[in-house]
Amino acid sequence: MGRGKDEHEPLSFFEFWPGWLFYTPIVAYWIAMGVRYRDFGMPTAANPLISTGGLCGESKSSILDMAGPIARQFIAPWVVLDTDTNDLARAQAALAAAGISLPVVVKPDIGCNGTGVKLARTTDALALTLAEFPRGVRLVLQRLIPWEHEAGLFYIRHPQEDCGQITSLTYKDVPALTGDGRSTVAELLDADPRTRLLPHIYRPRLADRLNDVLPKGQTLPLVFTGNHCKGAIFRNGAADITPALTDVLNRILRDIPEFHFGRIDVKFRSESALREGKDFEIIEINGVGSEATHIWDAHTTLREAYAAQFHHYGEAFRIGAKNRARGWKSTSLPAGIRQWREQKRLLRSYPQND
Known part of the structure; x- marks a missing residue:
């Protein structure tokens, strides 16, 4: 099923399979787990205060808004803007009020895979970027983090646990x-x-x-965005998961109410600093719909990729079940489908990402 990789090969043989082909076994696994737990939406209860648990259609800014004072120290400052009229003037006023100066990253509040993410370094670029989006769309304008390195940290904490664990660390290199x-x-x-x-x-x-x-x-x-499907190169950084980094991430995510499962995307100064849990800032926090992205390292075998996917989605079901026992509810299938369709509609309307 899987096969080893020569270190000089530029990508794995399954890295850019069509989505339907790669994800069919994962969908089958999800269905089997849904039958077992008698709830196909059980994972949406894993993060019960996030819409659909972060599976689809969730608001990026609403997740960041949940952060308490400890977590906010680690999140790059942001503002939201609903496109309408006088977008530039309103954006400038919001940024000034938040003490944010250019350059900023402009991204849709509802989106995935880096779709529509743009970098605006100047006032003219910001005006052009805002004009590219359709009217009536909520955007997040976030201060550009100066560090060039980016990583995704997957975090899991069961409801009865005081401390969670980092189950995946992926470095995202810009070719x-x-x-x-x-x-x-x-x-x-x-x-x-x-x-x-x-x-x-x-x-x-x-x-x-x-x-x-x-x-x-x-x-x-x-490429600007650290997304695999947009061209970033992913490297498995599991060897750099340390107690120091885990301790810091625990303190951050315990300060976001009822957050149990998802990937935290960060930019950081150096790999050595990240191992020490220092000099990094959070770009965004993703829920149940996120992946342990080390599977897209060119050296990952297909067997290892599916093992990681099954483990993480299995954990989402188990955490959701525990939260259901605590009184939380999962998202119904019709409601989930509505949000998924709305997200797909929005994604089609966004401009090409940088």
Whole structure:
């Protein structure tokens, strides 16, 4: 089922399978667990104060709003803006009131996989970015975290436990091209062992630069958002899960009421600092719909990927059942489907991410 990886191979053989193909066994597992627990929506009770437990259609800002004073110290400051008229003026006023200066990251409040996430470094860029979104959409404007490194930390804590555990740590690397003074961007993409295999991911975002020749030594980042499906490269960082990092994450997430299961995306200064639980800021907090993203490391076998998926979704069912016993309710199937459809509608309306 799985197979080993040569360290020089640029991606795993299942890394970019069609979603229906990779996730069919996971859907089957979910159905089997739903029959066992007599509730197909049981995982939505894992984080009972988050809409659908964070499975789909949840508001990013509402999760951040739940953070207490300890957790807020670690979250990059943000404001929300509902697109309408005079967006730029209202955005500037909200940012000024929160003490946030440009550059900022603009992202949809309801979304996934980095869809619609844009970076605005200047006032003109912010105005253009806001105009790209449809009217009546809620956006999150968040201060750009200056550290370049990004990671996803998966956290699980059962309701009866005082301390949870980090079950996955994934480093998210941004691929970049380095100019040689002769080759065009298109030629550099074709020469790179990874990007040449994934033209549908990298080329559309660089459509207006494909014929540019990068000066020798100049680098061109290929993606801004740390999302696998948008082109970021994921590395398994499990060896860097330490008691110090776990202790800090516990203190943060215990300060978010009834948060038990999900992935925390952070930017950090260095891997050594992260191991010590220092010098990192939280971008966002994701619930039941998030993955332990180390499965997309090119060295992960298919067997290991499915084992990780089954373990994490099994935990979501078990935590949901424990919360149901405490009096919390899961999201009904019709309500969940409505939120999923609304999220899909919104995703189609967002501009291409940076």
